[in-house]
Amino acid sequence: MAHSTRPMTDWRKAKLPVFAFLAPATIIYTVFMIYPLLDSIRLSFYTSVSGGDLTFVGLDNYRTILGDPGWSATFWNAFWNNMKFFAVHMLVQNPIGIALAAVLSLPQLKLRNTYRTLIFMPTMLSVVVVGFIWQLILSPVWGVGPEILDIFGLKSLFGPWLGKEGSALITLALISVWQWVGIPMMLIYAALLAIPEDLVDAAVVDGASHFEVFLHIKLPLVLPTIAMVSILTFVSNFNAFDLIYSVKGALAGPNFSTDIMGTLFYRTFFGYQLQLGSPTLGATVASLMFIIILVGVLFYLFVVQRRLSRYQL
Amino acid sequence: MYKNIRKDDASRAVIVHAVLLSYTLLALYPVFLIVINAFKTRKGIFSDPMGLPGPKTFSLEGFTKVLAKSDFEVYFFNSISVTVITIGIVLLLAAMAAWAISEYEFPGNTVLALYLAIGIMVPIRLGSVSILGLIVDLGLVNTLTALVLVYVAQGLPLAIFILTEFMHQIPKDLKEAARCDGVGEFTIFFAIILPLIRPAVATVAVFTMIPIWNDLWFPLILAPGDGKQTITLGVQQFIGQYVTDWNAVLASLTLAIIPILILYLIFSRQLIRGLTSGAVK
Known part of the structure; x- marks a missing residue:
């Protein structure tokens, strides 16, 4: 965003318009995004007693979630x-x-363009819809899954993957991959197109194959984009909820084997079965998610991006 | 020798197309399977799941059930209202803010731009506990207004970012000429600048729309009640209730898929141009 060389209009000539242009967006954004984020962190230092009054408890909520045997097992599992x-x-x-x-x-x-448009299509569907589509296809009741595998002679491999403790999480992750693969494809494709042709031509003249050109010239040049895709993946994965909730419910079964931070946050906040929901403990889980995401983003900004910047054109 | 090269090229093209075709099939077939089975009888769904609906298996019973047992038209209306109103507000407010940031030199300009960009990286869901408290205090629980307010806040950061980049490309002469004629700053924005951002509107609209239309989280915690469900939540609740009724489940999924597919095929060009122009950098 550094366009400092560009001449700009002095705001003193237009104080009222500048204020009027900025105020609505800034106010809505601050009230419904920044304030709730900060207030959530504040709430994580309180506990609510009966009647809804808040009492300051310092780091007690964090001690509960990270230290209490039951809670910490649940947290680290997620x-x-x-x-x-x-x-x-x-x-x-x-x-x-x-x-x-x-x-x-x-x-x-x-x-x-046709391939690109069609391969990107699943990315447009709702996560809930995608979850149900695959739940039906992988359902042993319907039998489509084994029938498709039979075409490749792999029928014997089929199992109730979504229902087994050992494979449910991986299966859900692969469903999510199926849906989102279009995003890295598009972003990296755009980065590949931006590579100047003379760089590639020189290598082709030297007799390099398409694969060699890709591996030695193009891939290093798109590493910054790959790094960006990775951090976007990290943030959206640690914020995921919809897929697990629609396929497995808030309990993230079997036996919490598909529980992730998003479903843990939801259960802590709203409660489930016999456990009562707690807004303050929920805020604590959200704050821990915030810290995890922040660590990831800072690692990307200060370690990965800095190291990769020398590759940039 | 030339012949050999051409042969190589041809066989390479075959391999490339085989790879792309198989992946396209992997991406589309699951969706196709759901849609074709939605138009079959229960017997047809189980006896021949991979076949197209024929004269013996064709049936619309799933759709009749869905429309009778749930308020799909209401869910659609809710989703469309929330999405359209949010996009309208986001576009206007983001354009105004982006214009102020890119056009005027005021103290804290860069800081404000960075402040508004925080929301691109930090997910708004993390503030859900306080957002729910805020919505309760405002008396907006179970209203579509609550969803619009949250989605506007969620959509603004990226929209402002994209539009600020775009505003930098607007030629200076246009507004300078207007200023010389003594036209006011508001008129410059609404009469000259706003019409000029049309090429960026599609990109911003798409990026604002996808996460809203598909969101399950905020409808679930802010507006889960009767008559206020969005289509995503409606499908989730409906399937949860009729999980064993395959006709109804397949039909409800198809009803949720088709509008998005049509919209996508109409707007895919703008969407892909937006994605590949580096707007997300």
Whole structure:
């Protein structure tokens, strides 16, 4: 956003208009986004007693969630599940996205735009709808899943993946990958197109193949975009909720094996079965999510981006 | 020798298209499967799930059930109202703020731009506990207004960011000429600048729309009650209730998929241009 060389109009000639232009957006944004975020952090230092009065308790809520045997087991289970969920995205979604972008950016490819539009389509669907689509397809009751696998002679591999403790989380992560792979594909595709042609031409003249050109010239140049895609993936994964909730409900079964930070936040806030909901403990979980996301974003800004900046053109 | 090269190219093209076609199939077939089965009898769904609906299996019973047992038209109306009103407000307020930031030199200009950009990275959901408290205090629980307010706050940061970048490209002469003629600052914005941002409107509208139309979280906590559900929440609640009724489930999913598919096919060009122009950087 550094356009400082551009001549700008002095605001003193137009104080009222400038104020009127800025006020509505700034006020709504501050009241409904920034204030709730800060107030949530404040609430995490309080506890509500009967009647709704708040009492300051310092770090007690954090001690409960991270220190109480029951709570801390739940929290770390959700945290590590969320890390696995993120790892599947990094290991499957982003490589597939890069590969698709590389193929789509090949010179003289016909139907390029058609492929791009169609492959991006699932990204437009609601997470809830996507969750149900796959729940039906993977349902042993319907039998479509085994039938499709049979085409490839793999029928024996089919199992009730969404229902088993060992495979439910990975399956859900792969469903999410199926939906979101269009985003890395598009962003990396755009970055690949932005590479100046003479850089590539020089290598082609030297006899390099498409694959070599991609690996040694294009890939290093789009690393900053890949890093950006990774941090976007991180933030949205640690904020995910809709998919798990629609397929598995707030209890994130079987036996909490698909519980992630978003579903833990929801249960803590609203309660479930016999446990009462607690706004202040909910705010504490939200604050911990905020810290996790902040650590990720700061790591990206100060470590990854700084190290990658020398690759930039 | 040339012949060989051409042969290589041809076989390479076949491989490339095979790869892209298989992935396209993987992306589309699950959706296709749901839609075709929504038009079948219960027997047809189970006896021949992968076949197209034929004269023996064709049936609209799923749709009749969905429309009879739920208020899908109300959910649609709610989703459309919330989305359209939010996009309108976001576009106007974001354009105003982006114009002020890009056009006028005032103290704290950069700081304000950064402050408004925080929301691009920090998810608004993390403030849900206080947002619910705020909505309760305002007496807006179970209203579409609550959703609009939250979604406007959620949509503004990215919209302001995209529009600020866009405003920098507006030629200086236009507004300078107007200023020389003594036209006021408000008129300059509403009569000259606002019509000029039309090319960016589609991009901003799409980026604002997708997360709102598909959101489950805020409808679930702010407006879960009868008659105020959005389509995403409506589908979620309906399927939760009729989970064993395959006709109804498939039909409700199809009803939720089709409008988005049509919108996407109409606007895909703008959307993809927005994504690939580096707007998300």
